[in-house]
Amino acid sequence: MSVLFYPLAVAAGRVIRYDLLMNIPEELRYTSDHEWAKLDDSGVRIGITDFAQEALGDIVFIELPKVGTELTKGDKVGEVESTKSVSEVYSPIGGKVISVNEVITSSPETINSDPYGQGWICVIAPTTDDPLGELLDASSYRELTLE
Secondary structure: OOOOOOOEEEEOOEEEEHHHHOOOOOOOEEOOOOEEEEEEOOEEEEEEOHHHHHHHOOEEEEEOOOOOOEEOOOOEEEEEEEOOOEEEEEOOOOEEEEEEOOHHHHOOOHHHHOOOOOOOOEEEEEOOOOOOOOOEOHHHHHHHHOO
16 A cells, blocks of 8 residues: 655644645646746746755746847756855756846745735747747646655
């Protein structure tokens, strides 16, 4: 007999499986380093996941890439500093940075409160026709976070 163990959280005095609380939008793609990517009309918008921001704690500083920076998949895009640690953010795709989210430089806590919306980091013009093809879907990313 196998037993599954899930990370637990306590909310309002009740123990709840953390995987049921975690926000992992189905329409996004993910990396094993906890970045997300979304293809839209302007390019590929990227940021860090809800799982990552939760692990980091209160984010107090973000270093953004410069517009025009050429990236290959896995290149460092920037750094996120929290009250707990400093973590690097890696590019999930290859391409050129065409836009950065200046709002989060003055309000880095936006990444904590809205990691998939207003807390995005940058937009990259991809160098391939299928830039998200090698990334994890929501189901695969959810499994990764439970390991």
